[in-house]
Amino acid sequence: MATAYGIDVEPLREIELDRSLDGDGVNIFEAFEVASGNAGDKIDPYPEFHRMRREDPVYRVPEDAAGRTYYRNSDRPVFQVYRHEDVSRVAQESDLFTSEHHSEGIGQIFGKSILEMNGDEHAMHRRLIQHAFKRRDLARWKETLIPDAVNQAIDAIIDRGEADLTREFTLLYPVKVIEAMMGLPKEHVDWFHRRAIEEISMNLDPERAVKASLLLKDYFRQVIEIRREHPGEGDIITLLIEADAGGKRLSTDEIIPFLMLLAPAGAETTYRGTGTLLFALLDNPEQFERVKQDRSLIPRAIEEAMRWDPPLTFLGRRVSQDVTFQGITLPAGSNVSACLASANRDPEYCEPGDTADQFDLFRPRKPNLTFAAGAHVCLGQILAREEMGTALNLVIDRLPGLHIDPEQKDRTYMTGETWRSPNQLPVRWEV
C-alpha cells in the first residue's frame, strides 16, 4: 500500500489528470514571475512609498475619462494609505474595512473562500478550518513533512556546490509541503504546481487562469469524493471533511474554494518569504555569521526579513461606512489599498533615529503587518514561519560556506511591485 506520512494515497492514483494545459514547455519559474508582474528588472518601490507616507499618505487613485480606475477596471473610488496607523486600522477593523472586494477579483477564480467572507460567516468558516491547523498537526508537519520537503530540494543540488536558490530551492520546497499536507500523490505535484500558478495569473492570461481553475476544482472535487470514501489520516482534506463546529460541517462546495486558496497562498508567499530571508542574510554576511553561530536568532531573522520586505506589499479592502484618514474622507463603497510594506518601514512607528530601510537583526522588536492583522490575519503564519526556519536551518547545516556568487552579486536584487522577492539567488558553497 503506497503511503505518504502514513496517509494512504493509493485511492487518489485513480484520478486521471487533465493535461490539456501541459506541454507548452513554459519554464515554471519564469511563468511564475511573469504571472506576478515581475519580468526581471530591478524594482525598488520604497523611495516612492516613503514620499507617499510623508506627502500624500491618503492618495486617491486618478480615474480615467470614463471614471474608471486601474483597480479591476472598477468605477468605485480607490484610495491608497501609507502610514502605519492607517494601514493598521484597515487590517484590524474588519467591520469597517470588509473583504467582499475579493469576490470581484481572485474570488472569480477560487470560488467563495474565507478570504472574501465577512462577520459571522467568516468567523464560522475560519473556526472550522482552524480545526485543520491545530498545533498537534503543525507539530507533526514540523517533525517530518517540512524537513523532508526541504531536504529533498537540497539533495538535488548539494553535490554541485552552486545553484540558483530561487529556481532550485525556494520555489520548489513549499509546494511539496502543501502537497504532502493535502496527502496528494507525489506524481501530481508538478501538475498541481503549474495549475496553482496559472490560476493566479489572471492579469496575464485570464483565459488560461479560468481554465486552470476549472481543472483544479475538478481535481479537488474528485479528491474530496475519494477521501469521503477512504479517509486519510491527518491530511488537511480529511481534516476539513471531518471538521465540526457545533454540528456544522463543510460541504464539498465549501471545501473546494479553501483548497483553491491554499495552493497559491501556501506556495507563492512562502517561496517569496524564504527567498527574501536568504537574500537579506547573504547580503549581510556579518549578520548571517551571527545566525550561523547562534541559531536561536533564526526567529528574529524571519521577523526582520518579513518586516523589511514583505512578500505582499498591499492589502485590499472595501470601506463599509464613510471613514476619515488624515483629514480625508473615504466614502462608503470605496476600495482601499493599505500599503503593508510602507507601514513596516514607517519611522513614526519605528524607534527614533531608526534606519527602517536596513535589514537589522538586532533592532528593537515590534510586531509587523506582513501577515495582516485582525479577523483575516494569515491562517498559515505559524506554518510559514516554521517552513522558513527549517529551510534556513537546513541550508546552514548542509551548505557550508554559503555565499552569493561574487560575479553575479550586482545582478542579484529584490524586485516586484505587488509581490516582492529576489530576482535570483546564485550561490556557491563548499563541497
Ligand code: HEM
Ligand atoms: C511568508 C508567507 C506568508 C505571507 C506573507 C502571508 C500573508 C498573508 C496575508 C497578508 C493575508 C491576508 C490577506 C487578506 O486578508 O486579503 C493572508 C491570509 C491567508 N493566508 Fe497567508 N501568508 C503566508 C503564508 C501562508 C501559508 C503557508 C498558508 C497556508 C498554507 C497561508 C494561508 C492563508 C489563508 C488561508 C489566508 C486567509 C485567512 C482569512 O481570510 O481568514 N498563508 N496571508
